[in-house]
Amino acid sequence: MRKKNKSIPVNIMVDNFGGDISIEKIAVSDLISSDKTDLNGFEEAEQSHRHDRHSFFLLESGTVHIEIDFEKYKIKPSSVIYIHPDQVHHTVVSENAIVSSWAINNENLNPEYLKLLEDITPAKPLVLEDETFSIFSEAVSLFIKFSERKNDKLYHSLLKDSCNALVALVISQYLEQSKSTDKLSRFEIITKAFREILERHYTTAKRPAEYAQKLNISTPYLNECVKNTTGYSVSHHIQQRVILEAKRLLHYSDQSVKEIATELGYDDYPYFSRLFTKVTGMTALAFRNKNHD
Known part of the structure; x- marks a missing residue:
């Protein structure tokens, strides 16, 4: 029977490094046939969850099928993926996988990296070139050796710097596949700023005018920028972000x-219900029942 949860489960990642940073390499056989215990980030398939920190996984061999915010991915060897603490996910199946993983909380993450990670969320699996994959794998192996030197005077600093270095490697790979900031058009820069503000305020700000005001531009101009860049209006993006969180819950x-509805900032429950149906094509209860089958 499915566990009763009043909120989305958060997996408090347990490790031997003080509870806030981890770097490790694990071998996972077929996940579905496991004893349903925690496998250091690859938990049993029925329990979806969030992590309490930023998580990164480098698949060295085997195959992993994972679902992140209702999107299913098949991850093949030499791939890396980043999962933001807000993202709900679960591993559907893992076939003879060897995975290097590292995780770090906001307090220990380089502030510059934190901002860059927000810009690439949600991140899809990224296939690395052979030379780049080799650098990742060698770096993880070296940093794991560092993590075993618990008697070093600067042990925590060494671990923190090692994990941040791996995070920087991941970010650099994602950035290579996207436009650099200095090449963005004015429309793209404003759209990027809108998305950042949306992530912080979607439960309290529901009208395009509120976001335009925060950006010190007119509402028509904000709509023009966002629609030109993404093909969709500001209202569409606001609704999609709200409905994603509703689906998670x-x-x-x-x-x-x-x-x-109340948690997402809607005192008018019937309006929220109509909005959910309009965006998803089914009622909220139908969505819940469908996904619990």
């Missing part, structure tokens, strides 16, 4: 639809 928690 409907699927992974046992809050009522009314409770979820």
Whole structure:
């Protein structure tokens, strides 16, 4: 029977490094046939969760099927993936996988890297070139050796710097596949700023005018920028972000639809219900029942 949760489960990652940083390499056989215990980030398939920190996984061999925010991915060897603490995920199946992983919380993450990670969220699996993959693998192996030197005077600093170095390697790979900031058009720069603000305020700000005001531009101009860059209006993006969180809570928690509406900033419960149906094509309860089958 599925566990009852009033909110989305958060997996408090346990390690031997003080509870805030981890670097490790693990071998995972077929996940579905496991004893359903925690496998250092590759938990049993039925329990979806968030992590309490930024998590990175480098697949060295085997295959992993993972679902992140209702998107399914098949990850092949020589791939790396980043999972933000807000993202809900679970591993569907792991076939003879060898995975290097590292995780770090906000307090220990380089502030510059934190901002860059927000810009690339959500991140899809990234296939690395052979030379780059070799650098990643060698770096992880070296940093794991560092993590075993617990009696070193600067042990925590060494671990923190090692993990941040790996994070920087990941970010650099994602940035290579995207436009550099100095090449962005004015429309793209404003759209990027809008998305950053949306992530912080989607539960409290529901009108395009509120975001335009925060950006000190007119509402028509904000709409022009966003639609030109993405093909969709500001209202569309606001609704999509709200509905994503609603889907997470409907699927992974046992809050009522009314409770979820309130949490997402809608005092008008019927309006929220109509919005959910309009965006997804089904009622909130139908979505919950479908995904619990």
